[in-house]
Amino acid sequence: MARxxxxxxxxxxxxxxxxxxxxxxxLNGLCQFTRNKLASRTVxxxxxxxxxxxxxxxxxxDTQFGSCTARYDPFFTPKIQMVVQPATEEDVPKIVEYAxxxxxxxxxxxxxxxxxSTLSEFDGMQIDMSLLDKIEIQPDGKSVILGGxxxxxxxMEKLWNAGYVTSSGSTSCVGLLGPALGGGxxxxxxxxxxxxxxxxxxxxxxxxxxxxxxxxxxxxxLFWAMKGAGHNFGVVTSLEMKIYPRGVxxxxxxxxxxxxxxxxxxxxxxxxxxxxxxxxxxxxKEMAFNMGSYTIISSISETEGVIxxxxxxxxxxxxxxxYLDAFDAIEAVSTEDGNVPYPEIPGVSGTxxxxxxxDYGLNHVHYPAGLKVWNVTTQRQIYDLYNEKxxxxxxxxxxxxxxxxxxxxxxxxxxxxxxxxPWRDRGLxxxxxxxxxxxxxxxxxxxxxAKETRDLWNAGAPDLLPSxxxxxxxxxxxxxxxxxxxxxxxxxLRGLKAQYDxxxxxxxxxxxxxxxxxxxxxxxNFQGRKxxxxxxxxxx
Numbered sequence: 117m118a119r120x121x122x123x124x125x126x127x128x129x130x131x132x133x134x135x136x137x138x139x140x141x142x143l144n145g146l147c148q149f150t151r152n153k154l155a156s157r158t159v160x161x162x163x164x165x166x167x168x169x170x171x172x173x174x175x176x177x178d179t180q181f182g183s184c185t186a187r188y189d190p191f192f193t194p195k196i197q198m199v200v201q202p203a204t205e206e207d208v209p210k211i212v213e214y215a216x217x218x219x220x221x222x223x224x225x226x227x228x229x230x231x232x233s234t235l236s237e238f239d240g241m242q243i244d245m246s247l248l249d250k251i252e253i254q255p256d257g258k259s260v261i262l263g264g265x266x267x268x269x270x271x272m273e274k275l276w277n278a279g280y281v282t283s284s285g286s287t288s289c290v291g292l293l294g295p296a297l298g299g300g301x302x303x304x305x306x307x308x309x310x311x312x313x314x315x316x317x318x319x320x321x322x323x324x325x326x327x328x329x330x331x332x333x334x335x336x337x338l339f340w341a342m343k344g345a346g347h348n349f350g351v352v353t354s355l356e357m358k359i360y361p362r363g364v365x366x367x368x369x370x371x372x373x374x375x376x377x378x379x380x381x382x383x384x385x386x387x388x389x390x391x392x393x394x395x396x397x398x399x400x401k402e403m404a405f406n407m408g409s410y411t412i413i414s415s416i417s418e419t420e421g422v423i424x425x426x427x428x429x430x431x432x433x434x435x436x437x438x439y440l441d442a443f444d445a446i447e448a449v450s451t452e453d454g455n456v457p458y459p460e461i462p463g464v465s466g467t468x469x470x471x472x473x474x475d476y477g478l479n480h481v482h483y484p485a486g487l488k489v490w491n492v493t494t495q496r497q498i499y500d501l502y503n504e505k506x507x508x509x510x511x512x513x514x515x516x517x518x519x520x521x522x523x524x525x526x527x528x529x530x531x532x533x534x535x536x537x538p539w540r541d542r543g544l545x546x547x548x549x550x551x552x553x554x555x556x557x558x559x560x561x562x563x564x565x566a567k568e569t570r571d572l573w574n575a576g577a578p579d580l581l582p583s584x585x586x587x588x589x590x591x592x593x594x595x596x597x598x599x600x601x602x603x604x605x606x607x608x609l610r611g612l613k614a615q616y617d618x619x620x621x622x623x624x625x626x627x628x629x630x631x632x633x634x635x636x637x638x639x640x641n642f643q644g645r646k647x648x649x650x651x652x653x654x655x656x
Contacts, residue, residue: 233591297346299537306523344537483570486583494576538600
């Protein structure tokens with residue numbers, strides 16, 4: 117195992133080891149080699165003395181490697197040659213510079229929940245951000261400083277216990293920054309906008325290893341881009357976010373399970389609930405989130421999906437009831453309700469640490485669609501297709517078709533031009549996740565089903581250009597569908613790429629500019645190419 121401790125090695129010996137390790141010195145910034153197959157022990161010996169005491173480096177033969185690289189969705193898996201865990205923010209620029217100096221691509225991640233096909237193009241060093249997990253509430257009670265590796269459950273619990281909340285994604289086990297750099301949808305967006313709308317400043321390591329602070333007053337153009345397209349520009353080592361008084365002590369939740377004969381009534385009631393796409397006139401800020409899915413519950417039926425739906429209200433049952441009367445009038449197989457503190461809401465609404473959303477190791481072949489209103493006819497078509505495919509492929513029984521409806525008042529209140537997040541007018545997020553044990557013989561069928569479902573959603577909204585929430589993207593969608601059809605948006609983003617990442621090194625997570633050298637062998641990709649010494653890695 118190549119676990120790093122603080123090495124008592126002089127700087128002279130360090131320089132000697134680096135010089136001897138490289139096929140040729142990289143002092144002129146024009147290296148023509150890659151050391152992508154470096155052994156983890158070699159990296160520890162060379163890079164270790166530069167890093168802080170509690171950093172770790174693991175290779176495929178180390179017992180910790182598996183747990184550090186295990187993914188929620190292994191269907192599209194980056195090829196990891198080694199894992200480096202920085203213990204301080206100051207470690208990250210040194211890791212990036214080392215990777216660049218040796219022609220080793222790098223990819224930063226925390227919880228490994230990314231599901232896009234573009235991740236499978238990666239082959240190199242994983243920078244595991246999970247040790248950067250600080251949560252420091254500031255003395256004025258208006259903001260919190262967070263490490264780049266924090267995740268939703270820890271943030272929710274610590275802030276709640278101190279009397280605060282902040283925006284985060286809806287699933288407990290998912291990192292904060294992965295979703296937030298793509299905008300970030302969550303249960304508090306009716307109050308505070310998407311997650312990135314609460315950013316105050318970000319500490320970012322650029323592709324050349326430079327560490328900068330990004331905010332409305334420092335690099336404001338990059339700050340704009342980081343709020344919706346941030347995966348394309350740098351590694352965020354920490355950030356400062358707004359926090360807010362936590363408000364009521366408990367939130368009310370209610371879940372329903374309906375059989376398929378109630379489908380039309382459910383979606384008609386949902387459309388009425390938000391006025392056919394116009395949220396005005398309803399207290400949807402308090403009705404923070406409702407989410408449904410088609411799913412198999414074997415105790416009800418092993419061959420026919422049911423409709424599971426969960427509502428979450430920031431307040432009491434009595435306050436929520438007027439908005440649920442229409443759903444209570446639809447006869448359900450079962451219901452469950454209660455009041456719990458906000459950090460417990462994910463657990464009771466299907467997105468907690470013990471939910472399928474946090475169950476690593478299964479394939480989840482997915483395609484999304486952004487909508488304004490439910491097309492009831494389309495929802496029936498998608499449901500019938502669900503049953504047809506489950507009958508044809510019993511291995512797919514864990515598949516879910518998911519419909520998310522977020523409170524939208526806070527999102528709409530923010531000028532869409534103030535961030536790179538382009539889809540403030542799409543309150544409904546839908547996606548299918550064809551779920552099964554990894555089995556290559558089923559992959560083509562899974563992709564075909566998922567794509568057909570996405571196409572049905574889009575065909576059912578002919579007045580809308582197809583939109584893709586970048587964090588739910590399959591990876592083959594158009595750049596416009598992820599980052600916006602307004603020409604000025606992509607022009608601005610491409611201009612910022614030319615300024616901050618001219619070699620397009622951050623090109624593995626739904627890139628603005630496609631990666632022209634996808635994984636094959638990076639020896640071939642780098643051999644003979646003259647690339648600046650500080651611009652040879654690629655990251656997320």
